[in-house]
Amino acid sequence: MLSKKEKDVLAFFSVNDLEASSRPFVKASKALGMSETGLIDMLKSLQKKGFIKGLRGVVDHRRAGYRENALIAWRARPGQKKAKNRLVQDVFMADDRISHCYERCPHEKFNYNIFTMMHARSRKEVLDFVRSQATDGKFDHEVLFTEKELKKDKLHLGELLC
């Protein structure tokens, strides 16, 4: 599926950021033993094939003014599948304050299946949002405010792609 070189390239960029210079791939291509254009072509092809999602900046949300972050877990009550789809498609997908929306296999001790991360200026903003979406009794939910970030790191692909 992936060549050895492609795995090397993915592993390299899973731990190395793109440098802020006018030719940011020069050093990386040397480190990988490739030509600059060879590397760029491979990266483009990996993106086309769907292995690379994008080349993006990661913003520190607290620094950007979003002081409160919450994991919100949701579960549609029985017979509310339509309402769940509407909530995901129309609300979560459209709201920039929701960065993540995942469906997960629930656990008997934490019985929710839709998980969202929300970034807001205050706890009240989060609670108002949740209240506005869950007033009609179609969902059970829990709000878990972030107390402290202990780790936020890139996924190191080297060992995982062997």
Next chain:
Amino acid sequence: MTRLSMDDTMKKLLLRLQEGLLISVAPYKALSQELGVEEGETIKRLGWLRRKGYLRRIGFSMNTRKLGLTSTLVALSVPPRRIAKAQKVIAAYGNITHNYLRCHRLNMWFTLTASSKKMLGETLKRLKQELMADELISLPTKEVFKLRFRLHAV
């Protein structure tokens, strides 16, 4: 160029960076043309955003599902006196990317990725021991509906 600050161009730049850059020989050149500034200015602005802490990094995001990897969100209850130790244990795992304390009975939440379901299970077993946890609650990823940051600086 005047002194750098969180002006309109900087806000636009921060937003554009989150939306994604085109892979090319000079990705910041294309971005600069879009923003109507010189490439050199964009690079200075990137340095400023980094120094001031707004921008953590610019890098590639990978599709872990497509790469055949499997992931889960793990929750556990850690007594306050053991939090520092647990943080240290988790710091050593290159396949745990996020670890947060949250206001809940289950106060520690982290994400774990592995090359297979079997490896995931084995890692969870080892973590349970290392973290001295009575129970790890694992919530495997079924579907990613959205993973997109598009935050405006406020």
